[in-house]
Amino acid sequence: MSELKKKLAQKIEGWRPRTVKLLKEHGDVKLGDVTIAQAIGGMRGVKCLVTDISYLDPFEGIRFRGYTIPEVLEKLPKPPGVEAPYVEGFIYLLLTGDLPTQNEVEEIAEEFTERRKVPSYVFDVINALPKDSHPMVMFSTALLSMQKESLFVKQYKAGISKMEYWDPTYEDAMNLLAKLPEIGAYIYRKKYRDSIIPPDPKIDWGGNFAHMMGIDKPYDDLSRLYFILHSDHESGNVSAHAGHLVASALSDSYFAVSAMINGLAGPLHGLANEEVLRWIQGVMDKMGGKVPDKEEMKQFVWDTLNSGQVIPGYGHAVLRKTDPRYTAQREFCLKHLPDDKIFKYVSTLYEVVPDILQEHGKAKNPWPNVDAQSGVIQWYYGVREYDFYTVLFGIGRSIGVLSNIVWDRALGYPIERPKSLTTAMLEDIASGK
Numbered sequence: 001m002s003e004l005k006k007k008l009a010q011k012i013e014g015w016r017p018r019t020v021k022l023l024k025e026h027g028d029v030k031l032g033d034v035t036i037a038q039a040i041g042g043m044r045g046v047k048c049l050v051t052d053i054s055y056l057d058p059f060e061g062i063r064f065r066g067y068t069i070p071e072v073l074e075k076l077p078k079p080p081g082v083e084a085p086y087v088e089g090f091i092y093l094l095l096t097g098d099l100p101t102q103n104e105v106e107e108i109a110e111e112f113t114e115r116r117k118v119p120s121y122v123f124d125v126i127n128a129l130p131k132d133s134h135p136m137v138m139f140s141t142a143l144l145s146m147q148k149e150s151l152f153v154k155q156y157k158a159g160i161s162k163m164e165y166w167d168p169t170y171e172d173a174m175n176l177l178a179k180l181p182e183i184g185a186y187i188y189r190k191k192y193r194d195s196i197i198p199p200d201p202k203i204d205w206g207g208n209f210a211h212m213m214g215i216d217k218p219y220d221d222l223s224r225l226y227f228i229l230h231s232d233h234e235s236g237n238v239s240a241h242a243g244h245l246v247a248s249a250l251s252d253s254y255f256a257v258s259a260m261i262n263g264l265a266g267p268l269h270g271l272a273n274e275e276v277l278r279w280i281q282g283v284m285d286k287m288g289g290k291v292p293d294k295e296e297m298k299q300f301v302w303d304t305l306n307s308g309q310v311i312p313g314y315g316h317a318v319l320r321k322t323d324p325r326y327t328a329q330r331e332f333c334l335k336h337l338p339d340d341k342i343f344k345y346v347s348t349l350y351e352v353v354p355d356i357l358q359e360h361g362k363a364k365n366p367w368p369n370v371d372a373q374s375g376v377i378q379w380y381y382g383v384r385e386y387d388f389y390t391v392l393f394g395i396g397r398s399i400g401v402l403s404n405i406v407w408d409r410a411l412g413y414p415i416e417r418p419k420s421l422t423t424a425m426l427e428d429i430a431s432g433k
């Protein structure tokens with residue numbers, strides 16, 4: 001058994017009594033009330049999910065296992081001579097709650113190398129899809145096609161005890177995670193370059209993705225940063241929640257991750273990074289390539305709002321300040337591409353959009369989210385097919401979703417089943433009947 005799995009087993013043993021105690025002794029304690037506005041309004045703010053992988057404070061932003069983004073970037077071990085940490089070490093942190101040592105990270109990197117081989121039928125499945133399929137369709141289908149590999153399904157059928165569910169779930173999670181960089185890069189190279197670069201077993205998870213994409217340094221660092229930043233954002237967002245919900249039926253990790261990818265593909269969620277670039281390109285076309293000044297940019301923003309569309313990359317269901325994931329990527333841009341024209345567009349937008357959204361008076365959060373900044377960096381390093389951007393998000397998000405599913409099984413969370421009411425029932429409740 002690997003050190004990571006041993007550590008995880010210990011953590012699970014230590015954690016279970018907490019959940020049992022809460023349920024047994026405090027199960028009736030109220031977490032809040034639910035209003036009609038929340039029931040109609042996408043359950044916003046209803047406290048009814050539990051996760052220890054990450055927590056999102058509306059003003060501070062995300063903490064992964066208690067660590068802020070700057071802390072994660074500073075404290076996790078890094079491959080020699082690079083700026084961003086090993087994604088492998090971040091996976092260790094999300095699964096166990098502990099910061100790994102260099103040795104522990106290297107052990108996971110080796111484990112991933114052993115688990116990395118993608119079955120050849122996965123490539124056949126991708127190749128068989130229409131060439132103009134969206135890359136998120138290719139990604140979701142590729143992941144789903146591997147469902148027959150699930151060890152959870154085999155052991156479940158063999159009658160494994162509920163207490164042991166987490167073990168094959170962990171195996172499925174690690175097997176899936178090990179393969180994601182190659183599947184993602186394959187989709188890109190196949191769809192847009194028509195040539196494939198095989199993985200290099202000597203390179204780490206994030207660096208290998210950059211290698212298979214065929215893009216030079218510092219794209220490896222960007223990849224590590226990107227996957228870490230996009231990994232998790234509590235469990236109520238559409239992708240994380242879709243993964244958790246599907247897994248709650250004891251559907252295995254392949255079904256669950258494919259489902260979460262489908263949720264991520266919506267323009268109000270992960271597809272917003274693609275929308276941001278498309279929107280900016282539209283402005284660039286209208287400006288004949290010139291960077292608009294603030295007044296001109298304000299006009300573009302108002303035109304978009306007045307035509308009934310949202311400003312992609314701005315607003316958030318929980319956050320009420322600039323997303324620290326936006327800030328981390330902005331810092332990368334200020335360091336590596338400060339003079340890039342599209343980055344200047346993004347920066348000018350940051351100067352004008354929050355005030356306009358406030359004046360517009362609808363969005364509860366006028367500040368930029370993660371998606372406002374991510375496309376510009378990909379574009380700069382030559383990934384200009386913005387249809388692909390959400391696949392990058394999906395690779396990162398899989399880390400958080402799979403960590404959550406392992407813990408869902410470890411703590412025995414049941415099938416999810418909230419209660420529905422009819423409109424007439426709401427009307428009766430509203431009128432006091």
Ligand code: AMX
Nearest residue numbers: 268269270272310311312313314315316317362363364369
């Ligand atoms: N531009 C214009 N209007 C906006 C807006 C924006 N960026 N963000 C919110 N609004 C509007 C909403 O459409 C809604 O209008 P309505 O009352 O006419 O329906 C109103 O403001 C209130 O919405 P909200 O409570 O502030 O947001 P929400 O929780 O319902 O939705 C989100 C959150 C992210 C879907 C929304 O802000 C949005 O559409 N943003 C643009 C798309 C985007 O960037 N998505 C990515 C989010 C991060 C992620 O998941 N990857």
